[in-house]
Amino acid sequence: MTVNLLTINQQVHLNQLKRVLLIEDNHVNRMLLSDYLGYCGFNVKSLSKGTALFSTVNTFQPDLVLLDLKLPDIDGYWLLEQIQKHPYLSKIPVIVVSAFAFKADQERAIHLGARRYLVKPINLAALMMTIQEELACHCI
Structure with missing residues (x-):
């Protein structure tokens, strides 16, 4: 059995079709994640406030949301x-991409509808694999 791996250019082309909404209040984290995801070929919209989610979803129509739980304007669990x-x-x-590392925090977020939970500082390769898996699961 042979495995055909996509080249980075093919991966970037496939990712350009996908929109990721990033909600992160920390400017440095938001910038780094946004830049990394953009480099990987995703169309990224980043927000510093969670309350902007609802108005942004209608115009941006994301395929996936990355959400920090500790936001200054709204509770991420809410x-x-x-x-x-x-x-x-x-x-x-x-x-969810959060610094809340306790198992109870993770279980609560999953119970409230998060598909996955990554603890900061995140491994970028693990983040990319998680995003790809979730997007593959939700392509219908």
Whole structure:
């Protein structure tokens, strides 16, 4: 059996079709993740405030959301609950990227609808693999 691996150019081309909404209040983290995802070929929209999620979703129409839980304007757990209450939003996979490392935090986020939970500082290769897996699962 042979395995055909996509070249980086093919991967970037495939990713350009995908939109990632990043919600992260820390400017440096937001910039680094946004730049990295852009380098990997994703169309990235980044927000520093969670309250902007609902207005941004209508115009940007993300394929995936990366969400920090500790935001200055809104509780990330509450935001996860609100996402699940909207028929369209609840279909968008949410990956939590948080410094909250306790198992209880992770279980709560998953219970509230997060598809995956990554603890900061994140491994970029693991982040990319997680994003690719979630996007592959939700292509219908």
